Amino acid sequence: MYVYGRNVLKEIISAKYPVKNIYFTDSKNVDRSFYDLVELTKKNNYSFSFAPDKVLQKMAGIPKHQGVVIDIGKEFKYAEENILDHLNENSTIVILDQLQDPHNFGAIIRSAVAADADLIVIPKDNSVEITPTVIKVSVGLAFKIPILKVTNLARFIEEIKKMGFWVYGADMSNNIYYKMDLRGKVALVMGNEGSGIRDKVKSKCDALIYIPMANNVDSLNVSVSAGILLFEIYRQKAGD
Amino acid sequence: MYVYGRNVLKEIISAKYPVKNIYFTDSKNVDRSFYDLVELTKKNNYSFSFAPDKVLQKMAGIPKHQGVVIDIGKEFKYAEENILDHLNENSTIVILDQLQDPHNFGAIIRSAVAADADLIVIPKDNSVEITPTVIKVSVGLAFKIPILKVTNLARFIEEIKKMGFWVYGADMSNNIYYKMDLRGKVALVMGNEGSGIRDKVKSKCDALIYIPMANNVDSLNVSVSAGILLFEIYRQKAGD
Numbered sequence: 001m002y003v004y005g006r007n008v009l010k011e012i013i014s015a016k017y018p019v020k021n022i023y024f025t026d027s028k029n030v031d032r033s034f035y036d037l038v039e040l041t042k043k044n045n046y047s048f049s050f051a052p053d054k055v056l057q058k059m060a061g062i063p064k065h066q067g068v069v070i071d072i073g074k075e076f077k078y079a080e081e082n083i084l085d086h087l088n089e090n091s092t093i094v095i096l097d098q099l100q101d102p103h104n105f106g107a108i109i110r111s112a113v114a115a116d117a118d119l120i121v122i123p124k125d126n127s128v129e130i131t132p133t134v135i136k137v138s139v140g141l142a143f144k145i146p147i148l149k150v151t152n153l154a155r156f157i158e159e160i161k162k163m164g165f166w167v168y169g170a171d172m173s174n175n176i177y178y179k180m181d182l183r184g185k186v187a188l189v190m191g192n193e194g195s196g197i198r199d200k201v202k203s204k205c206d207a208l209i210y211i212p213m214a215n216n217v218d219s220l221n222v223s224v225s226a227g228i229l230l231f232e233i234y235r236q237k238a239g240d
Numbered sequence: 241m242y243v244y245g246r247n248v249l250k251e252i253i254s255a256k257y258p259v260k261n262i263y264f265t266d267s268k269n270v271d272r273s274f275y276d277l278v279e280l281t282k283k284n285n286y287s288f289s290f291a292p293d294k295v296l297q298k299m300a301g302i303p304k305h306q307g308v309v310i311d312i313g314k315e316f317k318y319a320e321e322n323i324l325d326h327l328n329e330n331s332t333i334v335i336l337d338q339l340q341d342p343h344n345f346g347a348i349i350r351s352a353v354a355a356d357a358d359l360i361v362i363p364k365d366n367s368v369e370i371t372p373t374v375i376k377v378s379v380g381l382a383f384k385i386p387i388l389k390v391t392n393l394a395r396f397i398e399e400i401k402k403m404g405f406w407v408y409g410a411d412m413s414n415n416i417y418y419k420m421d422l423r424g425k426v427a428l429v430m431g432n433e434g435s436g437i438r439d440k441v442k443s444k445c446d447a448l449i450y451i452p453m454a455n456n457v458d459s460l461n462v463s464v465s466a467g468i469l470l471f472e473i474y475r476q477k478a479g480d
Contacts (some may be wrong), residue, residue: 103343107460107461107463107464110457110460110461110464111460111461111464113454113455113457114453114454114455114457114460115453115454116454116455137461141457144455176480178475178480179480211354211471212474212478213354213355214353214354214355214356214474215353215354215356215384217350217353217354217381220347220350220351220354220467221347221350221351221377221463221467223347223461223463223464224347224350224351224463224464224466224467225467226464227460227461227464227465227467227468228467228468228471231451231468234452234454235418238452240416240418240419
C-alpha cells in the first residue's frame with residue numbers, strides 16, 4: 001500500500017513503523033523542510049530512493065503527495081489481540097460500529113490521538129478500513145495509535161466489560177454526555193453514518209449518551225460527535 | 241443551482257425558501273416516505289414535476305439524489321447585511337476565515353444550527369461558497385441559518401464588537417476554551433484548514449482560545465474543532 005505526505009512520513013518515523021521503501025521526488029523545486037525530512041529518514045535507517053514526480057503521482061494516485069510516497073508493504077499492520085494487556089486504569093477505547101466514510105475515520109483517528117485515547121476498534125466486516133485516504137486525513141496519526149479489527153463487536157464489548165471498562169454508546173437517550181462520569185476505564189461506541197449503532201451492539205453498552213441539540217437537529221457528522229465526546233472524556237480525566 | 245436529497249427538500253420547505261422547481265423521480269421503485277414528501281411539497285404550494293432518473297442524475301451530477309432534485313435558481317440566497325439588526329443578547333456568530341473544503345463547511349453549518357448559532361459569516365474572496373455538496377453535507381441545514389458574505393472580515397469584526405459581541409479566535413494560546421466565559425453575545429472565528437486565521441483577522445479578536453491536546457498533536461480537523469467549541473458555547477449558554 002502506498003501512502004503519501006510529509007506528516008505521514010514524520011509519524012511513521014516517530015512510530016518506528018517498518019516500511020518497504022520511501023520515495024522522495026527528484027525535483028529540484030523543493031524547500032528546506034523537504035531536505036530535513038530526507039535527513040531524518042537517513043538518520044533513522046529507513047530505505048529510501050529518489051524518483052520523478054510522475055512516478056510518485058502514479059504510486060500515490062493523486063498529484064498532491066508533497067514529494068513523499070511511502071510503500072508500507074501489502075497491508076497496514078493492525079494491532080494484535082494482546083494489545084488489551086497493555087491498557088491501564090485510565091485507558092480510553094474508541095469503538096466504531098460499521099463506519100463507512102474514510103474522511104470520518106481519518107478525522108476520528110486524529111481526534112482520538114489528540115484526546116489521548118489508547119485503542120481504536122473496528123469490526124472485520126462492513127466497515128471502512130485503513131486506506132491511504134484514511135491515513136492522509138489522519139495526518140499520519142493512524143501510525144500513533146493501535147487499531148484493532150475484531151470479528152464480533154458485541155463479544156469484544158463483553159470482554160472489555162469484564163476487564164472493568166464502562167462502555168458508553170453515542171445514541172439518543174436521556175443521558176446528557178457532560179453530566180455522566182466518563183473517567184477511568186472508558187469505551188466510547190460510535191455508530192454508522194446513516195443508521196447509528198446496531199441494536200445488538202447497543203444492547204451491550206452500559207449506558208447511552210447524547211449531545212443536546214437545538215432547532216430539532218437530531219444528529220451531527222459522526223466525526224464531529226466523536227470529537228465532542230472524546231474531548232469531554234479527556235477533559236474529565238484531566239480533572240476539569 | 242441544482243441541489244438534491246430528501247432532507248435538503250424538507251429543510252427548504254420548512255424554511256419556506258423560494259425555489260424554481262422540484263423534480264421528483266418518475267420511478268415506481270420508491271417508498272412511502274417519498275410520497276409523503278411529494279404530498280408535503282404539494283401542500284406548501286411549491287412547483288414540482290416528475291422526471292426519469294437519468295434526467296435527475298444529470299441535474300444532480302451524481303446518482304445518489306434520493307429521487308429528489310431541486311432547482312434553487314441561479315444563486316444561493318445569502319443573508320442581507322441588515323441581518324445584524326435581528327441579533328439579540330444571546331446570539332452566537334460563526335466566522336469562517338477562508339475555509340476551503342466543502343465537507344468542512346457543510347459539517348460546520350450542521351453543527352452551527354444544532355448548537356443554536358444565529359449567523360455564519362464568510363469572506364467574499366478565497367473562501368469556499370455554498371455549493372450543492374455543501375448543502376448536501378449540511379443535511380439541508382444551510383437553509384436554516386443566515387449565511388452572510390462580507391468583503392472585509394476584519395472590518396466586520398470591528399463592527400460586531402461595537403455591537404457588544406465578544407470575538408474569540410480558535411488558535412494556539414494560553415486560554416483553554418472551557419475556562420473562558422462564552423456566554424452572551426459571542427462570535428467564534430475559525431481559520432483556514434492549512435494556515436489558520438489570518439494575522440490581520442486574528443489581531444481583531446478579543447481573545448484566542450484553544451483546545452488542549454495530548455501526544456503533541458497541534459490541531460484537529462477544523463469541523464471537529466468548530467463542533468467542540470460551538471457545543472461548549474451552547475452548553476455554557478444553557479447554564480451547564
